[in-house]
Amino acid sequence: DAEITQSPRHKITETGRQVTLACHQTWNHNNMFWYRQDLGHGLRLIHYSYGVQDTNKGEVSDGYSVSRSNTEDLPLTLESAASSQTSVYFCASNSGGNQPQHFGDGTRLSIL
Amino acid sequence: GQQVMQIPQYQHVQEGEDFTTYCNSSTTLSNIQWYKQRPGGHPVFLIQLVKSGEVKKQKRLTFQFGEAKKNSSLHITATQTTDVGTYFCAGAVPNDYKLSFGAGTTVTVRA
Numbered sequence: 672d673a674e675i676t677q678s679p680r681h682k683i684t685e686t687g688r689q690v691t692l693a694c695h696q697t698w699n700h701n702n703m704f705w706y707r708q709d710l711g712h713g714l715r716l717i718h719y720s721y722g723v724q725d726t727n728k729g730e731v732s733d734g735y736s737v738s739r740s741n742t743e744d745l746p747l748t749l750e751s752a753a754s755s756q757t758s759v760y761f762c763a764s765n766s767g768g769n770q771p772q773h774f775g776d777g778t779r780l781s782i783l
Numbered sequence: 784g785q786q787v788m789q790i791p792q793y794q795h796v797q798e799g800e801d802f803t804t805y806c807n808s809s810t811t812l813s814n815i816q817w818y819k820q821r822p823g824g825h826p827v828f829l830i831q832l833v834k835s836g837e838v839k840k841q842k843r844l845t846f847q848f849g850e851a852k853k854n855s856s857l858h859i860t861a862t863q864t865t866d867v868g869t870y871f872c873a874g875a876v877p878n879d880y881k882l883s884f885g886a887g888t889t890v891t892v893r894a
Contacts, residue, residue: 704881704882711792713871714873716881761825761826768880772826773828774825774826777825
């Protein structure tokens, strides 16, 4: 069965370090999204991609970057981790347009 | 930018009772989607509404999209313990495929 996987599931790191969260989907979806989830804020869009070599900023993109070199992967990089980036991160994908999004299991990131 | 507001943030329900969660957008939407997230889990798609005034049902869940396509509601009848979780609405504006999520309604059920 097709799926979307995130790794690692949990990570603890220190402020100032570079961190990369992986997202891999086997749906062959064009669209991929990264969200962060914080209490009281729901899901906020960080970055998104509509295809290979396409990346776009979401509403909370500062301090994050993504790259899309193939259809399956959209890694999320925190260039210099800050304590304010402690959160649960979800990756999602869909086949295009306003189709339903399929979410990964999330990565819980703690920055000390 | 587009904002989607969702109320209430928390809903404590006696098993067997009904409740409703509401979603309002500052702009007209092309469609609205509803997701459910169980505790410790990830959001899972429930339904999508596209047409003005549309009503859809899934067993005990009734979803509505307002006439002006700016608001939506989810009504659950005869709440069960399996309904526990956080329900999110998410809207997209015309010609844009990004979703703007509401803050969610977290539902707990008293047996």
